[in-house]
Amino acid sequence: MTDAPARLEVESLQENLRAVQDVLRRQHVVESLVQRQDMPRHELVEQLVHKQHLAELKTRLEPLHPADLAYILEALPQEERLQVWALVRAGREGEILLEVSDAVRETLIATMDPKELVAAAGALEADEIADLAPDLPENVIEDVIRALPQEEREQLRAAMSYEEGTVGALMDFEQITVREDVTLEVVTRYLRRLDELPGHTDQLFVVDREQKLRGTLPLARLIVTDLESEVLAAMVPEGVKLHPEDPAEDAAQAFERYDLVSAPVVDHFGRLVGRLTVDAVVDHIREKSAETQLAEGGLAKEEDIFATAWASFRNRWSWLAVNLVTAFVASRVISLFEGSIGQLVALAALMPIVAGIGGNSGNQTITMIVRALALGQIQATYWPKLVAKELGVATLNGVIWGGILGIATWMLYDNVALGGVMALAMLLTLLLGAGMGVLIPYLRARFERDPAVGSSVLVTACTDSGGFFIFLGLATLFLL
């Protein structure tokens, strides 16, 4: 947060990485040469070369922005990663730990002893320590808290008390406050004495004696307004105010809607307790979007690409287990109809098509509804309208695709009745998918669960077992 933007263009990111890899590779070549030739008298040379490489690496790493160092660490395999990590000068470790992904952070923290961790965390702002805290050992956190000055200690306690996913967990405490009865001249003189303004200071916060927020004074206004005016005359009296318990997602929507750079966070008495800045919001949005993407792909959390197979297995097993259970249930449904399949083997080949299309179409419905719910676009009164529309789409799909596949089945197996069963089963399974696609998120929203989590697995489970049951049931009724 306190760093000036890095002095580089976008493309140079990969160049830095390649340069670091290059030094590491050269060092590696020397090491393996020495090893292969088994020449102890070369030890001195090797040490010299090694030292030279280390010095070169250090010079390369020194000027980089913490985010760029984080990128390099994430893109290196474990061994090289730790070589680079060892070279990062103390005092920057905290900033870098904040920037790397959770999975990589764990691997780095594992190499540090408690004293190093306390030093790394101690160099950070209170809100940043709070972000790091879940990954630190208990005793390290205690030591860090003990070493903080009173004010920051309270800030850290406050920041740690808010749940993940709330405004409180994202806010910082670097807001600059002024009183409404002073002139802009006084404000300007006060700012000059600060030497440097905290990052993302696009506005000052105007508070009264009780720290109650009275308004905000945008820097842009401060600059264009006559210095003799009072703050009261220049300030914006009302604006977006956030509460620490607000969901971070709501705050993100407010930042997006109103194009904010920073916003005040106030408690229930209207007292200013912190501020939220757009960089924290961007990080939040990115993280959420990554989480959604990973969850949809069946990963519990972000994976270190160089993790061991065992660590990856642990990150992925739960999703596979859930899917195996639903596949097992579907398999038992099929086995109910083993008699029918024995009589007409074509059923076995056709049944995955029916189940598949029901799952795909149910997932389309659920994707649209979960998104609309997240954006707050669905009002209670409109659910019947939505159900009607989704059943309409399913009917259209059923008539069109069911018709096509029905005819294809008829031609392939030269069996009109089988084609008819195929078409009817597809229509009914599509209706089932659409119905579940609305019902599942509706019920979850109704009972105040997150409608996104696991909805897709649930709808697929319904359409798989349901699709097999409908198709094989109809076949048993009409064909055998």
Add this chain to the structure above:
Amino acid sequence: MTDAPARLEVESLQENLRAVQDVLRRQHVVESLVQRQDMPRHELVEQLVHKQHLAELKTRLEPLHPADLAYILEALPQEERLQVWALVRAGREGEILLEVSDAVRETLIATMDPKELVAAAGALEADEIADLAPDLPENVIEDVIRALPQEEREQLRAAMSYEEGTVGALMDFEQITVREDVTLEVVTRYLRRLDELPGHTDQLFVVDREQKLRGTLPLARLIVTDLESEVLAAMVPEGVKLHPEDPAEDAAQAFERYDLVSAPVVDHFGRLVGRLTVDAVVDHIREKSAETQLAEGGLAKEEDIFATAWASFRNRWSWLAVNLVTAFVASRVISLFEGSIGQLVALAALMPIVAGIGGNSGNQTITMIVRALALGQIQATYWPKLVAKELGVATLNGVIWGGILGIATWMLYDNVALGGVMALAMLLTLLLGAGMGVLIPYLRARFERDPAVGSSVLVTACTDSGGFFIFLGLATLFLL
């Protein structure tokens, strides 16, 4: 862009919507009463009530931020949406069209005649007109261009010339430039004359006579530095610079890494051509994340929740068609083994489990790799490492889940050999899924296609057909 942040707290968003719905509902009640009782003499009363409702709505809508009006329009069914749209005062229509989703924008533009559209677009900045242009009729764009002053006309042409997804398509032209040889006193006086600074002006851009970028002057520095200093002494000489052809995603990563509020955009000669601001970046990130989410759910683009069934069908058919084709291929693979299934019907019940787990695990691999590729974390030299790791995870999964399901099969069907085939087929299908999960994004990245698009469909197609083939093939070999 030119609007001050809305004067409201986050919660009031839904309140506004409910208030609008309430007025609409009351109006609707009056209408249906009059209709039902068929009383022509009440016409006058009805008109009066209607007028009163319209006035009430107008008063409600007037003070709202364009983004809030967009929210209300998106959350209303077609008929009510157009009632509200008709009340929005001319001159704000352009801003609102910018804020609504593509699908809803189409429904709104469809109700406007060319003259209204020219007026709506004409009220916007050049970069904003360019955003709207793809949805406007050709002749409207021509009229808008003709009505613009020379400078803006060129800006619009420039903005429209950049492809979607580039920095050029996101940038605006509201940068304030200063020369390096003037004092901060002069700069301040110049800014005062502007009355108001453009949104997201956190820094001024320092250029020479040829418009070449020399550095930037953060407002925060301008405020804390002695006014007698020259710009040259106070400015930041180097920093992040973007090019109009840069992918927007790279710019978004730079904003995220370096916590930027704005960044200069320069051409190949180093001349300043525009600036990119964090609000445009946030919009871009949100849009991309929505696109990914929609594509993964099988929707071609954002859907108006109140769209007709037919419009929804068109948004969804292509995905269903692709899946039907792959399901059909899988079905043909199964039909190769109809003889085997006829002899051992249990195969029909077990085969979806094998194909399913291969698809799930292949998708896990592909999700992780596509993400790492997007973040630039995978260097060419590490592909063999990745393949080895993924095959390792697949082997672990195969041994564990294959073992469990093998034993379950053995017990259910009292057939050791069938259990063995089940276990082996699961292991091989998992290896196939992992292999394809690495190979597909590798090849697509190699041939410079977006590795994300359709990868999941491809891997599922492979594991479905492959899983059926492996399981039924092994069963035919060993059991019959």
